[in-house]
Amino acid sequence: MPDFNGEMIDVYDSLNNSNRKILSNSKNLIIDIRNNQGGYTNCFDSLIPYICTHPILSSPSYTLCSQDLIDDAKKERQVYILKKDTALVFFYNKYINKIIVWKYKFMEEPSDTLLCLNNGSLIKNVGMITNYGCRSAAELMILYFQQSSKVKVFGEITGGALDNLDAIKIKLPVSGYTLFIATTKRVISVSQPGYDNVGIKPDVSISDSTANWIDFVKHYYESK
Helix, strand or coil: CCCECCCHHHHHHHHHHHCHHHHHCCCEEEEECCCCCCECHHHHHHHHHHHCCCCEECCCEEEECCHHHHHHHHHHHHHHHHHCCHHHHHHHHHHHHHHHHCCCCEEEECCCEECCCCCCCCCCEEEEEECCCCCCHHHHHHHHHCCCCCEEEEECCCCCCCCEECCEEEECCCCCCEEEECCEEECCCCCCCCCCCCCCCCCEECCCCCCCHHHHHHHHHHCC
């Protein structure tokens, strides 16, 4: 899963649905998210029923509801209006109405519970492969999935771009550079420490000299 941009939500959902029988009857599952720079957490929602062993808690956060954020959400909504994706248009309508109410203020997003709806999967072990290129929503995926007793993280420490999230892009008129500005601040606590510029350590490190990381994870579980 190398990318969590909005267009990949339907792709991952379709892949999971078309391979439901294989997924449900597998003992081991390997999820490779190396170099995933983040995007939308919706990209991994359809995997949660295969992963979770109990409800998953998300991190509380604060969002600054600026005019730029409102404009960016309206721009995103237009994409799904053109695609006639009524579900996401409905989602964006609710979201836009909410942030307009909180305009120019910090909107608190309390910790949410992602229900664990057991789908009868036989998966016992889930290996997530990470590296320094994993950031933002990819790191959120790790934090969420690590709450399952099935999951182990393999590879390298992640990039550490997790405390300031939901960046919007602003094109600078003179230089032509694109400026990314975070709009959400994750609440830092003892149970959810800061990860920016620190990253998330893997449970099992994999050396750069290892030629095939997927084979490494396969052999790890086959030897158990």
